[in-house]
Amino acid sequence: MSADCLFCKIAAREIPATLVHETDRVVAFRDISPQAPVHVVVIPKEHHADLSALTAADPALAGELLAAVAHVARAEDLEHGFRTVFNTGADGGQTVFHVHAHLLGGRGLAWPPG
Ligand code: AMP
Ligand code: ZN
Numbered sequence: 001m002s003a004d005c006l007f008c009k010i011a012a013r014e015i016p017a018t019l020v021h022e023t024d025r026v027v028a029f030r031d032i033s034p035q036a037p038v039h040v041v042v043i044p045k046e047h048h049a050d051l052s053a054l055t056a057a058d059p060a061l062a063g064e065l066l067a068a069v070a071h072v073a074r075a076e077d078l079e080h081g082f083r084t085v086f087n088t089g090a091d092g093g094q095t096v097f098h099v100h101a102h103l104l105g106g107r108g109l110a111w112p113p114g
Contacts, residue, residue: 002047007098011045026068037106051086078105
């Protein structure tokens with residue numbers, strides 16, 4: 001656990017969140033500021049700053065993270081499709097530096113995003 005990391009604290013149940021899925025190494029919870037009818041954040045419980053750090057340290061965990069995204073998409077009935085986003089670094093719009101996938105769905109999503 002990384003001190004003062006919001007998502008480490010959510011994974012450790014020190015900060016409340018609405019959990020929708022959990023495995024031994026991954027947890028998924030609803031985004032506090034949803035950008036679509038379904039907006040779930042999927043994280044590894046272990047702290048890695050971003051996608052690059054995660055894949056360098058533990059590519060199998062990156063695979064488990066993606067499997068959890070697909071699991072939640074099925075559970076949330078997103079059979080018409082969904083979007084998965086990894087904001088990475090300042091230019092990527094990342095604000096919480098604990099790697100996470102955004103799972104967005106439940107409406108048609110424009111591409112490119114507005
Ligand atoms: P990013 O900008 O890609 O780093 O995404 C961080 C996401 O975390 C944003 O979509 C926030 O709305 C979300 N977020 C911040 N605090 C919380 C929280 N306490 N519970 C759930 N989601 C949060
Ligand atoms: Zn963390």
